[in-house]
Amino acid sequence: MKSLSNDQVFYAFAPDLEPHLTVDQGEEFVLNTCDCFENQLSSDEDTLDKLDWNRINPATGPVAISGVKPGNVVRIDIKKLELTGKSVMTTIPGAGMISGITEASTRVMDNDDGVLTVATEKGELQLPLKPMIGVIGLAPAEGSIPTGTPGKHGGNMDCNLIGEGASLYLQAAVEGGLFGCGDAHALMGDGEVLVCGAETPARVTLAAAVVDVPQLPTPFVETEELYAAIATAKTSDEALKMAVDNMFAFLTGIVGLSEGDAGRLMSLVGDLKFCQVVDPEITVRFEFPKAVLAQLGFAGIGV
Amino acid sequence: MKSLSNDQVFYAFAPDLEPHLTVDQGEEFVLNTCDCFENQLSSDEDTLDKLDWNRINPATGPVAISGVKPGNVVRIDIKKLELTGKSVMTTIPGAGMISGITEASTRVMDNDDGVLTVATEKGELQLPLKPMIGVIGLAPAEGSIPTGTPGKHGGNMDCNLIGEGASLYLQAAVEGGLFGCGDAHALMGDGEVLVCGAETPARVTLAAAVVDVPQLPTPFVETEELYAAIATAKTSDEALKMAVDNMFAFLTGIVGLSEGDAGRLMSLVGDLKFCQVVDPEITVRFEFPKAVLAQLGFAGIGV
Numbered sequence: 117m118k119s120l121s122n123d124q125v126f127y128a129f130a131p132d133l134e135p136h137l138t139v140d141q142g143e144e145f146v147l148n149t150c151d152c153f154e155n156q157l158s159s160d161e162d163t164l165d166k167l168d169w170n171r172i173n174p175a176t177g178p179v180a181i182s183g184v185k186p187g188n189v190v191r192i193d194i195k196k197l198e199l200t201g202k203s204v205m206t207t208i209p210g211a212g213m214i215s216g217i218t219e220a221s222t223r224v225m226d227n228d229d230g231v232l233t234v235a236t237e238k239g240e241l242q243l244p245l246k247p248m249i250g251v252i253g254l255a256p257a258e259g260s261i262p263t264g265t266p267g268k269h270g271g272n273m274d275c276n277l278i279g280e281g282a283s284l285y286l287q288a289a290v291e292g293g294l295f296g297c298g299d300a301h302a303l304m305g306d307g308e309v310l311v312c313g314a315e316t317p318a319r320v321t322l323a324a325a326v327v328d329v330p331q332l333p334t335p336f337v338e339t340e341e342l343y344a345a346i347a348t349a350k351t352s353d354e355a356l357k358m359a360v361d362n363m364f365a366f367l368t369g370i371v372g373l374s375e376g377d378a379g380r381l382m383s384l385v386g387d388l389k390f391c392q393v394v395d396p397e398i399t400v401r402f403e404f405p406k407a408v409l410a411q412l413g414f415a416g417i418g419v
Numbered sequence: 420m421k422s423l424s425n426d427q428v429f430y431a432f433a434p435d436l437e438p439h440l441t442v443d444q445g446e447e448f449v450l451n452t453c454d455c456f457e458n459q460l461s462s463d464e465d466t467l468d469k470l471d472w473n474r475i476n477p478a479t480g481p482v483a484i485s486g487v488k489p490g491n492v493v494r495i496d497i498k499k500l501e502l503t504g505k506s507v508m509t510t511i512p513g514a515g516m517i518s519g520i521t522e523a524s525t526r527v528m529d530n531d532d533g534v535l536t537v538a539t540e541k542g543e544l545q546l547p548l549k550p551m552i553g554v555i556g557l558a559p560a561e562g563s564i565p566t567g568t569p570g571k572h573g574g575n576m577d578c579n580l581i582g583e584g585a586s587l588y589l590q591a592a593v594e595g596g597l598f599g600c601g602d603a604h605a606l607m608g609d610g611e612v613l614v615c616g617a618e619t620p621a622r623v624t625l626a627a628a629v630v631d632v633p634q635l636p637t638p639f640v641e642t643e644e645l646y647a648a649i650a651t652a653k654t655s656d657e658a659l660k661m662a663v664d665n666m667f668a669f670l671t672g673i674v675g676l677s678e679g680d681a682g683r684l685m686s687l688v689g690d691l692k693f694c695q696v697v698d699p700e701i702t703v704r705f706e707f708p709k710a711v712l713a714q715l716g717f718a719g720i721g722v
Contacts, residue, residue: 205686207679213663214682216671221679234687236680238715243688307691307705309663310682352655356696360516360612368519376510376524377539379517379613383508384537385546388610388693393659402610412541 119146122317125154125174125298129253129269130260131290135180138292141325144195147176149298151315152250157204160222164206173264173272175251177296181324184293186257188326189334190286191418192295196321197247197280203227203302203314212311212394225314227302232314243303248279249320250299250313257289263298265396266348270335272299273399274308274392275346277337285327285336285417295324308392327418331369333362337401338417343409344401346391355400356388363402371414381408422449425620428457428477428601432556432572433563434593438483441595444628447498450479452601454618455553460507463525467509476567476575478554480599484627487596491629492637493557493589494721495598499624500550500583506530506605506617515614515697528617530605535617546606551582552623553602553616560592566601568699569651573638575602576702577611577695578649580640588630588639588720598627611695630721634672636665640704641720646712647704649694658703659691666705674717684711 124136139145154171156162184190203225207217226233227245234241251263253270266273270286278284286293297320304313335346345366347358363386367378385408391399427439442448457474459465487493506528510520529536530548537544554566556573569576573589581587589596600623607616638649648669650661666689670681688711694702 205683207682212682212686213660214667214685215660215664216667216678217682219678223679223683232687234683236684236715237677238675238680241684241711241714243711303687305685305687305689305691307659307663307689308686309689309691309705310686313686352659353696353701356610356655356693357516357518360610361518364517364519372541374540375519375522376526377541379510379515379520380508380526380537381539381544382517382608383515383611383613383616384535384606384608386608386610386612388608388612388696390659390691390693393656393691398656402612408544408546411544412539 117144117146120148120176122148122150122176125176126178126296127174128260128262129255129271131255131257133178133255133294135178135292135294138180138182140182142323144321144323147297147320147322149176149300149318149320150174151204151317152299153315155317157222159224162222164208164220173251173299175263175296175298178294180292180294184288184326185291186289188288189329189332190288190293190324191327192284193323194278194280194282194320195323198319199227199247199302199316200319201317203232203316205312205314208311213309227316232303245302246279248276248301248304249297250274250301252278252284252297254286254288255290255294266399272395273335273346275337275401276304276306277339277344281340283338285332285334287334307390308394311394329370329418333365342403342405344403346399346401348397348399350397352398352400355398359400359402360388363404371409420447420449423451423479425451425453425479428479429481429599430477431563431565432558432574434558434561436481436558436597438481438595438597441483441485443485445626447624447626450600450623450625452479452603452621452623453477454507454620455602456618458620460525462527465525467511467523476554476602478566478599478601481597483595483597487591487629488594489592491591492632492635493591493596493627494630495587496626497581497583497585498626501622502530502550502605502619503622504620506535506619508615508617511614516612530619535606548605549582551579551604551607552600553577553604555581555587555600557589557591558593558597569702575698576649578640578704579607579609580642580647584643586641588635588637590637610693611697614697632673632721636668645706645708647706649702649704651700651702653700655701655703658701662703662705663691666707674712
């Protein structure tokens with residue numbers, strides 16, 4: 117299987133990146149990814165002053181997907197997500213969303229056998245892992261978007277739905293799409309309020325293919341249970357409005373619900389949620405259960 | 420058991436309300452509540468021009484709780500939440516968070532046997548009920564807060580955690596607290612993006628008592644699985660910051676976690692979520708699982 121090692125990384129999604137790998141549509145490939153600190157912190161004594169801040173949030177890639185044209189909607193399947201090292205978290209005063217963080221610290225944690233072990237002053241915790249990918253995207257049509265920033269192109273969305281078995285739909289802006297991902301987390305709650313989750317290197321097995329659903333509002337996620345419209349904006353209020361309107365567009369335009377049916381069902385069984393509130397912009401999603409749409413005869417995206 | 424009928428209602432939480440009922444601390448009592456339209460819409464033909472808009476979001480009460488003093492934290496237990504009529508939803512162009520709603524309509528729905536039956540143009544849906552209370556609060560120290568508005572006093576928070584078995588903690592601002600609730604929903608997703616859930620009259624069995632945890636950040640919710648700090652503000656960004664900082668204050672001040680432990684665990688297993696984005700202000704909550712705190716020896720609030 118074609119693969120890239122975790123030193124084949126980039127730090128900004130851009131149209132002029134040279135692909136490190138080219139894959140066919142639907143072909144499985146492997147990206148080995150660093151954690152968001154590019155694996156620079158390996159013990160509790162590795163303090164932040166050690167960090168080279170030019171090496172934050174590396175994405176492995178870019179990968180060109182044969183036949184992808186600007187405007188295509190590309191489905192990216194996360195076939196497998198394996199953690200390949202310990203997890204690390206940092207506290208950084210003034211970063212993240214918690215006013216009470218006053219001390220900088222580093223904590224390295226084991227994540228063996230499906231369990232994250234967290235040492236606390238009150239005892240050791242064992243938390244079940246839910247691995248996910250923080251940074252995942254395609255190159256924009258122009259400009260250069262740091263891999264730490266989320267947006268229409270994907271990027272640092274920190275959506276904890278994007279784990280093994282999930283599919284992410286993005287619109288390509290350049291030939292080949294120029295895909296990359298990194299910043300896996302062993303575990304992360306909605307919001308990522310400390311500015312980091314359990315940051316972990318990973319081995320990600322992926323496949324990508326164009327789907328003939330040009331009007332799909334992207335970024336869009338599909339898991340076994342649900343669909344989610346993801347939106348990023350400068351404020352939560354702008355982002356949530358986009359996520360809501362994008363899910364409404366999906367339900368009326370692609371699923372074919374009437375305006376009233378879509379609105380009622382969104383209010384009854386749809387959930388507006390935060391992805392993250394600590395990156396340069398805010399990311400929000402609107403989730404809708406697939407089972408409800410299956411009851412109404414919807415067979416799936418592109419089916 | 421003492422009770423109030425659903426014509427003993429008020430439309431604004433205020434310190435000078437006359438109590439319709441006085442109960443002892445811990446004494447169970449029953450409030451019969453109207454739906455948010457004060458049961459004015461009973462068929463699909465009952466259009467909005469029929470509505471008396473002065474009778475929106477009635478809260479049954481107020482109830483004075485003996486011995487409650489200003490500054491006390493009061494725990495309100497929802498012992499039972501029974502739906503007592505059909506559910507209704509409306510679409511209102513320009514209201515709510517969905518830009519694509521262009522037509523006004525009314526839909527009355529059955530909610531028998533634990534199932535909400537929703538007629539759609541593509542067929543009939545059966546959705547499991549999750550009854551909850553939209554409006555629940557105490558009187559503020561001064562002024563008058565319409566029952567349609569959420570805030571520090573509680574009010575129209577539309578938090579779908581507040582159902583049977585949940586407890587809500589609020590800080591009393593006046594003698595007796597002056598409690599009221601209404602606006603039950605048979606089912607409502609996070610966000611309530613259409614401006615309404617499945618609006619339903621209900622019979623609510625409650626009990627209220629002072630708890631000796633004066634520093635508890637309120638409003639605060641406890642369910643079987645989790646704690647949640649609820650915050651309301653003009654923007655989502657202000658509300659989420661309050662909810663995050665309030666949960667951090669709970670975890671460090673009451674549970675006794677260190678700053679770093681609280682921050683890490685909030686980012687790993689805490690979830691920042693929307694309650695509603697369609698009332699006069701936005702309501703957000705931060706959820707934290709009780710099982711994690713139990714592992715660390717925390718026995719409960721006020722224990």
